Amino acid sequence: MKPRVDTSRNPDIRAVCGGSGSGKSSYVKAELKKLKPKRLIIWDPVDEYGDLCNMRITSPRELADLLKRYPHGALKVRFVSDGKEMFEFWARCAFAWCNAAVVAEETADVTSPSKAPYWWGQLIRKGRARGLSPIFALTQRPAESDKTAIGNATLFRTGRLKRADDRKMVAKELDVHVNEVTGLKPLDFVERNDVTGEVKKGNLAST
Ligand SMILES: Nc1ncnc2c1ncn2[C@@H]1O[C@H](COP(=O)(O)OP(=O)(O)O)[C@@H](O)[C@H]1O
Numbered sequence: 001m002k003p004r005v006d007t008s009r010n011p012d013i014r015a016v017c018g019g020s021g022s023g024k025s026s027y028v029k030a031e032l033k034k035l036k037p038k039r040l041i042i043w044d045p046v047d048e049y050g051d052l053c054n055m056r057i058t059s060p061r062e063l064a065d066l067l068k069r070y071p072h073g074a075l076k077v078r079f080v081s082d083g084k085e086m087f088e089f090w091a092r093c094a095f096a097w098c099n100a101a102v103v104a105e106e107t108a109d110v111t112s113p114s115k116a117p118y119w120w121g122q123l124i125r126k127g128r129a130r131g132l133s134p135i136f137a138l139t140q141r142p143a144e145s146d147k148t149a150i151g152n153a154t155l156f157r158t159g160r161l162k163r164a165d166d167r168k169m170v171a172k173e174l175d176v177h178v179n180e181v182t183g184l185k186p187l188d189f190v191e192r193n194d195v196t197g198e199v200k201k202g203n204l205a206s207t
Pocket residue numbers: 018019020021022023024025026027187204205206
């Protein structure tokens with residue numbers, strides 16, 4: 001019998017930063033189109049993943065019931081909700097579900113810099129051992145978000161950022177001069193692969 005949890009994948013946690021309109025969601029959608037995960041679970045507070053994921057759930061009960069009905073099979077589901085409590089509920093569901101790609105949109109709205117919400121922390125730290133990969137964590141305001149995703153990221157990526165404290169924090173994380181981050185144009189990005197150490201720069205419209 002095949003084991004329930006697929007741990008064969010490499011760690012793949014991608015922290016994606018950038019101000020509103022910098023291309024975070026477009027990057028994640030392009031990656032999902034390439035990766036074509038059979039199982040996908042998205043925290044989708046602004047209801048923007050309809051093109052990739054038609055199962056749209058808004059009630060926590062319905063989310064839990066649906067996931068229980070699909071312990072193994074193909075399913076792409078997005079939870080359109082808001083608030084810290086619902087985010088934790090979603091993270092707990094994703095953690096229990098196993099073997100899926102995970103997207104968490106706008107984590108600064110539902111986490112804080114001081115302490116990771118419990119199940120979100122579990123998802124990031126122990127997700128791979130449960131076949132949860134890749135995990136995409138997106139934020140407009142990295143300096144105000146929980147650092148678990150950033151601290152555990154295998155890929156750290158930023159687009160243009162609006163606030164100076166975010167630019168400073170991101171430059172430090174990428175180990176580049178802050179001017180490189182300040183100088184980013186719309187849809188420009190800089191990313192650092194923590195496995196290879198490679199730093200890549202580009203523009204979403206030309207990649
Ligand atoms: N490859 C691309 N070429 C041109 N425009 C793009 C491309 N990718 C994204 N955009 C545009 O950039 C804008 C911001 O993208 P989005 O991914 O929603 O940003 P964010 O998630 O960071 O707020 C959107 O209006 C989108 O249409």
